Every structure is written in C-alpha cells, then in structure tokens.
Amino acid sequence: MSTKKNLNIGLIGYGFMGRAHSNAYRKVGNFFDLKYQPVLKAACARNEQNAKAFADNWGYESVETDWRKLVERDDIDAIDICTPNNTHAEIALAAGAAGKMILCEKPLSMNGPEGLKMVKAIEKAGVPNMVWYNYRRVPAVTLAKKLIDEGRLGKIFHYRAKFLQDWTISEDLPQGGQGLWRLDVKAAGSGVTGDLLAHCIDTAIWLNGGMDKVSAMTETFIKERKHNLTGKVEKVGIDDACAFMARFKNGSLATFESTRYARGHKALYTLEINGEHASIAWDLHDLHRLQYFDHRDQGIVRGWRSIHVTDSDHPYMGNWWVPGLQIGYEHSFVHQVADFLEGIAKKKPASPTFRDALETQYICDAVLKSGKTGRWEKVANAK
Numbered sequence: 001m002s003t004k005k006n007l008n009i010g011l012i013g014y015g016f017m018g019r020a021h022s023n024a025y026r027k028v029g030n031f032f033d034l035k036y037q038p039v040l041k042a043a044c045a046r047n048e049q050n051a052k053a054f055a056d057n058w059g060y061e062s063v064e065t066d067w068r069k070l071v072e073r074d075d076i077d078a079i080d081i082c083t084p085n086n087t088h089a090e091i092a093l094a095a096g097a098a099g100k101m102i103l104c105e106k107p108l109s110m111n112g113p114e115g116l117k118m119v120k121a122i123e124k125a126g127v128p129n130m131v132w133y134n135y136r137r138v139p140a141v142t143l144a145k146k147l148i149d150e151g152r153l154g155k156i157f158h159y160r161a162k163f164l165q166d167w168t169i170s171e172d173l174p175q176g177g178q179g180l181w182r183l184d185v186k187a188a189g190s191g192v193t194g195d196l197l198a199h200c201i202d203t204a205i206w207l208n209g210g211m212d213k214v215s216a217m218t219e220t221f222i223k224e225r226k227h228n229l230t231g232k233v234e235k236v237g238i239d240d241a242c243a244f245m246a247r248f249k250n251g252s253l254a255t256f257e258s259t260r261y262a263r264g265h266k267a268l269y270t271l272e273i274n275g276e277h278a279s280i281a282w283d284l285h286d287l288h289r290l291q292y293f294d295h296r297d298q299g300i301v302r303g304w305r306s307i308h309v310t311d312s313d314h315p316y317m318g319n320w321w322v323p324g325l326q327i328g329y330e331h332s333f334v335h336q337v338a339d340f341l342e343g344i345a346k347k348k349p350a351s352p353t354f355r356d357a358l359e360t361q362y363i364c365d366a367v368l369k370s371g372k373t374g375r376w377e378k379v380a381n382a383k
C-alpha cells in the first residue's frame with residue numbers, strides 16, 4: 001500500500017496551461033519519489049460541457065463551473081490558477097482566505113500594487129504558494145544557475161535575453177475573448193512585457209540577482225482591433241513590442257527584447273550571460289543544450305562547447321531516461337510540481353513564491369512606465 005499523502009488539486013482553466021499542469025500532476029509521482037501525490041480532484045471551467053470533456057480526458061474526479069465553489073470545497077487542498085491574468089488576484093485572495101495552497105500562473109498579477117496585495121494576503125494566510133515561471137526548471141537553465149552559483153563565470157558583465165514571436169502581425173486579428181485575451185489590456189494587463197518578458201525577467205533575477213533601474217521603448221504597431229466580446233473596433237492597449245536596458249544590482253548591464261512581430265519566430269526565447277572567466281548561452285528551441293565557453297581552458301582547445309544536458313548528474317535528469325536521451329518543454333512543469341511537493345514535505349517554500357514573483361511584477365511596471373516617460377525608471381523593492 002502507498003504511504004504517500006494525497007494532495008487534492010482543484011484546477012481552474014482548461015486551456016494551454018490547464019493541460020500542461022494536468023500532465024505534470026499525472027506524471028510527477030511516476031518519475032519522482034515524493035511524500036505527496038497530487039490527486040486530480042476537480043477541474044473548473046465556466047462551460048460545463050467543456051469542463052466535463054476536459055475532466056474526462058485528464059482523469060479529474062469532478063467538475064465545477066464557478067471557481068468560488070471550488071475554492072470553498074473541503075476536499076480541495078490546493079488551487080491551481082490557469083486563467084487569464086485579470087482573474088489571478090481575485091481567485092488567489094479567495095483561495096488564501098479559504099486556507100488553500102496556491103499555484104498561480106504567471107504573471108502573478110496585472111501590476112505591482114495588485115501583486116503586493118496578493119503577497120500580503122497570502123503571507124498572512126500562511127499557505128504554501130508558487131508562481132509557474134517554469135523556465136527555471138528546464139534542466140539546461142537550472143544547470144546555468146549551478147554554474148553561476150559555483151562562481152565559474154566570475155564577475156558578470158552582461159545579461160542579454162529576447163523572446164520573439166510573430167502571431168499578431170495581421171491587422172484582421174481581433175482582440176479579446178477565448179484564445180485572444182492576450183491582446184486585450186483589460187484581461188492581460190500588458191502585452192509582451194507581462195506575457196513574454198516576464199519570463200525573461202524571472203530567469204534573469206534568479207540567475208543574476210535584482211535590477212536597480214530600467215530604460216525601455218515600447219510600441220503598439222496596430223492601434224485598433226475589433227473586440228471579440230463587444231463586436232466594436234476598440235483601441236489596442238497592449239505593448240506589441242518592448243526593448244529595454246537594465247542595470248543589475250551586481251553592476252552588470254542588460255538588454256531585453258520581446259515582440260510578437262518578428263516574422264519567422266514562434267517562441268524564440270534566448271539568453272546569454274558574459275562573465276569574467278566564462279559565458280553561457282541558452283535557446284528554448286534547443287532547450288536540452290547549454291552553450292558554455294570557458295576562457296581558462298587551454299588555448300588550443302578553447303571554444304564554445306555545447307553541453308547535452310541529459311546525464312544523470314545534470315539537474316532533474318537522474319529521474320528520467322538514460323544519458324543521451326533528452327526531455328522537453330512539458331517536463332519543466334513536472335519538475336516544478338516535484339519541487340512544490342518536496343517544499344510542502346520539507347516545509348521549505350518552492351521558488352518562485354508570490355513574493356519572488358512580485359519582483360518581476362515591479363520590473364515590468366518600471367519597464368512600462370519608462371516606455372511612456374522615455375526616462376530611466378527605478379525598480380521598486382519587493383523584498
């Protein structure tokens with residue numbers, strides 16, 4: 001008989017992330033030896049038929065059509081928020097008040113002040129909490145963190161990241177509603193800054209520490225789009241593209257760029273870090289590799305090496321297949337669930353917590369403000 005403790009999950013939203021998280025809950029216990037076992041207790045969506053179809057496909061025991069009912073259920077231990085950004089705060093506040101653990105999708109909130117309200121309430125409630133910045137758990141990125149923390153790069157001079165897509169170039173694409181809420185500022189809070197750069201920022205502050213100030217340019221290339229919910233042509237309030245410079249607290253300089261107007265790019269998230277002794281580079285399209293250059297190597301063999309991050313002594317990889325066989329995108333979510341469950345067992349919060357994610361929110365706020373003022377803007381302190 002299993003000695004594992006059940007952790008009953010109530011998941012809200014059955015889109016892209018609802019699927020990615022459900023997959024992670026199902027797999028984690030097969031590959032990681034953990035004290036807690038997630039149980040797919042209930043899936044929540046507004047449309048009952050869709051909720052039932054989703055629940056049947058993934059093996060949820062029950063469905064709800066109102067997240068308030070789900071949050072109040074005694075048989076739910078943890079609420080997983082996989083809904084658009086404008087719903088995160090209300091659901092998280094209710095879940096915290098009901099004493100539930102919370103796993104919330106990124107970005108934490110619509111903006112910094114809303115995020116701070118969530119952090120205060122959740123810390124007061126004392127419930128385990130985490131935000132799904134999943135790229136921290138791609139083994140090659142986790143390896144980058146290890147190499148930096150070991151001091152292999154020495155003093156860091158530069159951090160460079162970009163996240164490029166091309167799916168909103170057509171003027172005919174409407175904004176708002178199912179599938180297109182990302183173009184509606186009332187649902188998303190911002191455009192590429194909160195959606196894509198938030199990922200780059202979270203990885204950056206994890207790898208390289210906090211940022212002092214930022215200077216940004218933002219642009220909305222298509223100014224008006226038909227709104228799917230009102231049927232009217234409405235002003236577009238999101239940033240279609242954003243590029244910003246940043247100064248990190250450790251003295252390093254950074255550039256970040258994101259757009260949904262880079263024809264040919266679907267999800268090109270890349271980062272490069274240059275230190276005194278060594279550099280590292282990573283590319284989401286080749287996510288199982290970490291590029292590493294070490295100037296201390298003997299001159300005649302010095303050069304960039306491409307580390308295939310699949311050996312059992314690489315982060316998380318001992319739990320998967322044999323060396324040489326790689327894993328993919330969905331595994332970053334499995335790793336994040338594994339760390340969350342381990343955190344509960346050891347009473348040690350899994351990062352990023354709501355408070356960690358507030359730092360990213362404050363940087364996004366400063367970036368968007370700078371995009372408007374044209375000035376360098378200071379980043380508020382989230383600690």
Ligand SMILES: NC(=O)c1ccc[n+]([C@@H]2O[C@H](COP(=O)([O-])OP(=O)(O)OC[C@H]3O[C@@H](n4cnc5c(N)ncnc54)[C@H](O)[C@@H]3O)[C@@H](O)[C@H]2O)c1
Pocket residue numbers: 012013014015016017018044045046067081082083084085087105106107132133134178179180195
């Ligand atoms: N970690 C990542 O890499 C990553 C990737 C994509 C999305 N996200 C984040 O995940 C969240 C969801 O994004 P997505 O891509 O899964 O969106 P999606 O459009 O695919 O799915 C959103 C789901 O939420 C449901 N929904 C909306 N309002 C609801 C409500 N009031 N009650 C119940 N259900 C409701 C929709 O019906 C849909 O099922 C967003 O915050 C987004 O920023 C994170």
